[in-house]
Amino acid sequence: xxxxxxxxxxxxxxxxxxxxxxxxxxITHLVTLIFAASVFLVTVFLVYELWIHSGPSRAKFxxxxxxxxxxxxxxxxxxxxxxxxxxxxxxxLGLLISIPLGVGAAIFLSELAPPQLSNACTFLVELLAAxxxxxxxxxxxxxxVPLMRQYIEPxxxxxxxxxxxxxxxxxxVGYLTAGLxxxxxxxxxxxxxxREALLxxxxxxxxxxxxLGATKxxxxxxxxxxxxxxxxxxxxxxxxxxxxxxxxxVTMVIGNDTGxxxxxxxxxxxxxxxxxxxxxxxxxxxxxxSLVELGLVLFALTMVLNGAAQLLIVATTGKGSKQP
Amino acid sequence: MGRVARxxxxxxxxxxxxxxxxxxxxxxxxxxxxxxxxxxxxxxDFSFFTKLPLSPGEAGGGIANAIVGSGVLILIAAxxxxxxxxxxGVYLAEFGGKTVPTLIRYTADLLNxxxxxxxxxxxxxxxxxxxxxxxxxxxxxxxxxxxxPIGLRATEQFLRGVPNSLREGSLALGASKTRTIxxxxxxxxxxxxxxxxILGVARxxxxxxxLLFTRPRSRIRAGCAHRAVWQxxxxxxxxxxxxxxx
Numbered sequence: 269x270x271x272x273x274x275x276x277x278x279x280x281x282x283x284x285x286x287x288x289x290x291x292x293x294x295i296t297h298l299v300t301l302i303f304a305a306s307v308f309l310v311t312v313f314l315v316y317e318l319w320i321h322s323g324p325s326r327a328k329f330x331x332x333x334x335x336x337x338x339x340x341x342x343x344x345x346x347x348x349x350x351x352x353x354x355x356x357x358x359x360x361l362g363l364l365i366s367i368p369l370g371v372g373a374a375i376f377l378s379e380l381a382p383p384q385l386s387n388a389c390t391f392l393v394e395l396l397a398a399x400x401x402x403x404x405x406x407x408x409x410x411x412x413v414p415l416m417r418q419y420i421e422p423x424x425x426x427x428x429x430x431x432x433x434x435x436x437x438x439x440x441v442g443y444l445t446a447g448l449x450x451x452x453x454x455x456x457x458x459x460x461x462x463r464e465a466l467l468x469x470x471x472x473x474x475x476x477x478x479x480l481g482a483t484k485x486x487x488x489x490x491x492x493x494x495x496x497x498x499x500x501x502x503x504x505x506x507x508x509x510x511x512x513x514x515x516x517x518v519t520m521v522i523g524n525d526t527g528x529x530x531x532x533x534x535x536x537x538x539x540x541x542x543x544x545x546x547x548x549x550x551x552x553x554x555x556x557x558s559l560v561e562l563g564l565v566l567f568a569l570t571m572v573l574n575g576a577a578q579l580l581i582v583a584t585t586g587k588g589s590k591q592p
Numbered sequence: 593m594g595r596v597a598r599x600x601x602x603x604x605x606x607x608x609x610x611x612x613x614x615x616x617x618x619x620x621x622x623x624x625x626x627x628x629x630x631x632x633x634x635x636x637d638f639s640f641f642t643k644l645p646l647s648p649g650e651a652g653g654g655i656a657n658a659i660v661g662s663g664v665l666i667l668i669a670a671x672x673x674x675x676x677x678x679x680x681g682v683y684l685a686e687f688g689g690k691t692v693p694t695l696i697r698y699t700a701d702l703l704n705x706x707x708x709x710x711x712x713x714x715x716x717x718x719x720x721x722x723x724x725x726x727x728x729x730x731x732x733x734x735x736x737x738x739x740x741p742i743g744l745r746a747t748e749q750f751l752r753g754v755p756n757s758l759r760e761g762s763l764a765l766g767a768s769k770t771r772t773i774x775x776x777x778x779x780x781x782x783x784x785x786x787x788x789x790i791l792g793v794a795r796x797x798x799x800x801x802x803l804l805f806t807r808p809r810s811r812i813r814a815g816c817a818h819r820a821v822w823q824x825x826x827x828x829x830x831x832x833x834x835x836x837x838x
Contacts, residue, residue, distance in 0.1 A: 296770040300683035372613025396621045400798025483603035513707025515801035563713045574705035
């Protein structure tokens, strides 16, 4: 409102109008506001659409949908538990592997490596974050699955076969393979965001710890890492959200079995995988709306995690979320 | 063994472990890149890009339909996603008070984190269902939704990086705010904004999941590259069935 309404004499009203249109500030404001607001509206609309289209399923199953163990399209009896279980288990396995390795690498890249090496590695790691997930899946089928079937899974059965976690035949596909693929796919997130959080720790913190006689590792582990803990946690949350929603790569290696199995070697299913596999061939309203409700469950899961991650990242770096 | 010696050993061991972590993670990622280049190189020649795929079992053929399909989808997505992301970003950086931009920023980050398969369902409910058939529009719409938050945040970030003295100089010369934004501030941030947009395009260019429910599945009509990869990957019979030509 720079047209200074109060100072314009009444007789120059047409001129004011001309100036308004020539400046177009209000118009620009309005147009950009509409586009910015579209992001908000689309997100609300997305939730609304998922809610409406999952209506028949919600009406028929209610909360039983979340705890049901059967997925029987013929009898139209649907329960989401095997998929929720598979999604949570594969994401957990993936993060179990990628958190220690990723955070370790971030510590090395921020504290020990020479800056050129660190920047070069981070640049390439971030570049690899852009590799399409279907490529990860394809590579896993050609390389990781045969490897798992012939060497790794027989070895695990031999060494740890007494545990219920490592029993049953070695198919090559299953929870463990999916977890490994997710671990590789979440490396770039954890490494680049954790490294940034570690680099944001003030130099004085390290110097103070070293001056008190701490070794390099002690200063890093007891001073620098706790200082950057929120940023590291944020990177883990983002990786988790990514792992939960990962579709193509997981669908290709999970094995597509609608049961719930304790053994990590057995095939399973995830929410995203069953939507990808069955959505286009779903017959009947209940079947389709059950799949949409699975999408709603997945959305709710990732939304909560993402919200927590954003808050954590804002709290540490004050820069808003980073998007690798 | 003295305390100092023990601490030094712990120091060395742990620092070596972090170095090992780096070697493991970075080398896995590099193996992936290397595998793709080495194995993909052999089947790449000119006709691979210009021919249509033949039926499975026949030698030869190409991915022309897939490349055309990807191109069309990316064009549609960019035509919607880039202007929307750019103008929204201008609002966040140049206009706006406190509450509205915070809300929009937060939802943009949420939308950026929504699983792509859920976006696919959304595009299916709002475009495929009313139109009664799959279309490039639905696929492009789904991809543009994934692009908007990236473009929005990139534009905002780089516009905020422009020093205020530039804005004040322009306003002091009598330019309107609109003029200031589009003739002074945006050109100053041009490079960063373009990088952000390219990143957005790159992200959706490799997306697969949202296209499963939205794209036509024809080998003669344009398919798309990701679907081609997906079908080639020994997908389970159910999916083969789902992705049959039609």
